[in-house]
Amino acid sequence: LNRSCSLLDLKPNFSGPPPAGPDPYLQGNIRLTLEDPDLWKTFHGIGTEMIITKPGRRMFPHCKVNLSGLIPCAKYILLVDMVPEDGFRYKWNKEKWEVAGKAEPQPPCRTYLHPDSPAPGSHWMKQSVSFLKLKLTNNTLDQHGHIILHSMHRYHPRFHLVQADDLFSVRWSVFQTFSFPETSFTAVTAYQNTKITKLKIDHNPFAKGFREEGTNKKRAHFRVERKLTAKCKSHLKNNISLFFVLSDFCRSSYEGYDAEEGDLPKRKEGDTVKEERYSPWAAEREHSVRTESPAGADHRDMYNTEQLVPAPASYQPYRFHEYGKSPSPSSSVGSSSSGSIRSSFESRVPDVATVPDHDSSKPRTQEVGPSSCGPQHLPAPQDYTGVLNMSMTPTNKPGVISHHIYSPYGAEQSLGQWNGPGPAQYPPPHHLTAEYPTQAVHHGYHHGNVAEWSQYPLFSYSCW
DNA sequence: TCCGCTGACACGTTTGAATCGC
DNA sequence: AGCGATTCAAACGTGTCAGCGG
Numbered sequence: 152l153n154r155s156c157s158l159l160d161l162k163p164n165f166s167g168p169p170p171a172g173p174d175p176y177l178q179g180n181i182r183l184t185l186e187d188p189d190l191w192k193t194f195h196g197i198g199t200e201m202i203i204t205k206p207g208r209r210m211f212p213h214c215k216v217n218l219s220g221l222i223p224c225a226k227y228i229l230l231v232d233m234v235p236e237d238g239f240r241y242k243w244n245k246e247k248w249e250v251a252g253k254a255e256p257q258p259p260c261r262t263y264l265h266p267d268s269p270a271p272g273s274h275w276m277k278q279s280v281s282f283l284k285l286k287l288t289n290n291t292l293d294q295h296g297h298i299i300l301h302s303m304h305r306y307h308p309r310f311h312l313v314q315a316d317d318l319f320s321v322r323w324s325v326f327q328t329f330s331f332p333e334t335s336f337t338a339v340t341a342y343q344n345t346k347i348t349k350l351k352i353d354h355n356p357f358a359k360g361f362r363e364e365g366t367n368k369k370r371a372h373f374r375v376e377r378k379l380t381a382k383c384k385s386h387l388k389n390n391i392s393l394f395f396v397l398s399d400f401c402r403s404s405y406e407g408y409d410a411e412e413g414d415l416p417k418r419k420e421g422d423t424v425k426e427e428r429y430s431p432w433a434a435e436r437e438h439s440v441r442t443e444s445p446a447g448a449d450h451r452d453m454y455n456t457e458q459l460v461p462a463p464a465s466y467q468p469y470r471f472h473e474y475g476k477s478p479s480p481s482s483s484v485g486s487s488s489s490g491s492i493r494s495s496f497e498s499r500v501p502d503v504a505t506v507p508d509h510d511s512s513k514p515r516t517q518e519v520g521p522s523s524c525g526p527q528h529l530p531a532p533q534d535y536t537g538v539l540n541m542s543m544t545p546t547n548k549p550g551v552i553s554h555h556i557y558s559p560y561g562a563e564q565s566l567g568q569w570n571g572p573g574p575a576q577y578p579p580p581h582h583l584t585a586e587y588p589t590q591a592v593h594h595g596y597h598h599g600n601v602a603e604w605s606q607y608p609l610f611s612y613s614c615w
Numbered sequence: 616t617c618c619g620c621t622g623a624c625a626c627g628t629t630t631g632a633a634t635c636g637c
Numbered sequence: 638a639g640c641g642a643t644t645c646a647a648a649c650g651t652g653t654c655a656g657c658g659g
Contacts, residue, residue: 204620204621205620205621205622242618242619289620302619302620303619339619340619340620340621341619341620341621356627356628356629357626357627357628357629358626358627359626359627359628360625360626360627360628361626361627
């Protein structure tokens with residue numbers, strides 16, 4: 152059932168020291184499968200939307216993957232970032248998505264580091280890996296480390312698996328990238344497609360209160376009260392008698408209620424979702440038109456692979472058919488390649504934060520699960536919990552990379568072993584936006600020394 | 616006027632501390 | 638005293654919707 156992709160190619164990030172640990176050859180069977188692919192496909196068939204809010208909003212469905220083929224004893228780091236699907240902004244118009252212009256400048260690029268990282272392969276493989284706590288925000292000044300996105304823009308999550316004992320050795324490590332077409336979504340501040348709303352309510356336990364069975368009366372009552380409150384505020388502000396307020400409310404509120412009841416049959420149409428399986432994004436995903444990509448990007452990906460897992464043939468072609476005339480600009484480009492696993496040599500710079508001064512002798516307080524792999528002098532997993540901020544911050548120490556790690560589980564601890572900017576863990580907002588060097592994207596794999604590396608953000612290729 | 620965004624709200628789930636029984 | 642099961646309240650996550658503002 153699971154969608155999966157096997158490692159088709161494997162190369163070290165760059166010509167640095169060889170990967171620590173076992174022979175990379177042994178890693179050729181690594182598989183990363185998306186859990187609950189049917190649910191994702193159901194959403195994708197309609198056109199997944201993800202709410203983004205200032206305080207941050209979880210994804211639903213949330214990213215959950217299974218890993219296999221890892222070396223049980225070797226340590227791995229698992230990351231997720233969000234990649235723009237294309238260079239456009241969209242709008243919801245008459246029950247479909249339309250291009251509404253060029254994409255806005257890319258927000259500060261962040262990567263979410265799985266809280267368990269780093270952990271041995273046995274840990275990653277023993278159960279599914281959930282990114283439940285990953286949050287999306289539209290607040291470009293966000294200080295919590297959530298992934299920043301633009302509303303009305305399309306993205307898809309991308310998973311990065313790095314074999315590394317810790318974040319400090321990531322640079323010398325092999326990493327692979329995986330993505331799944333059906334996980335693409337449009338970031339929105341309010342749902343546009345009512346079918347998506349219905350799907351979310353039906354499948355998300357937290358939204359159980361909005362399901363049609365049972366609680367309608369309560370919510371209707373709630374709406375009435377809200378309406379009264381709003382009207383009272385409004386009318387009182389204008390010194391209008393409460394008598395008229397109430398009489399007006401009594402009329403209009405029930406009109407509203409009736410109208411909603413009348414809407415129910417429309418909502419029921421959502422039940423036909425499965426029959427109507429289509430996607431506003433049709434075939435464009437296959438083409439991945441990144442029309443706004445920096446020139447020359449194609450030459451950057453020499454040492455990494457992205458395992459793009461296309462939807463099954465039975466799934467995507469109909470979308471292509473249904474939306475062949477989609478206004479989406481990419482739908483008219485290229486051809487579908489569904490039906491086979493594709494390894495995409497997407498341009499990117501495999502730069503990962505590295506701190507040379509890491510004290511490996513520091514006592515460890517916790518290991519990730521039982522391990523029979525002998526002594527491992529590694530930081531406690533939570534040390535790296537959270538999100539990597541891709542922004543660059545001036546540091547006092549030459550050669551120190553100042554990627555910021557945000558941790559929803561303990562910000563203080565998360566950076567405990569980094570020789571980064573210290574108190575500037577949450578840098579002034581201007582660091583978040585202005586210092587993302589797009590030029591870094593073009594010079595990925597020739598790093599002479601650590602100081603030079605510090606110019607480059609982690610996975611900067613994802614932002615253009 | 617339109618439309619995207621925001622914040623307050625009710626409802627349900629999750630979490631963790633407190634309590635109880637063995 | 639220690640452990641596991643249960644209870645309960647606070648925290649959190651959710652979609653809704655009126656109002657705001659560009």
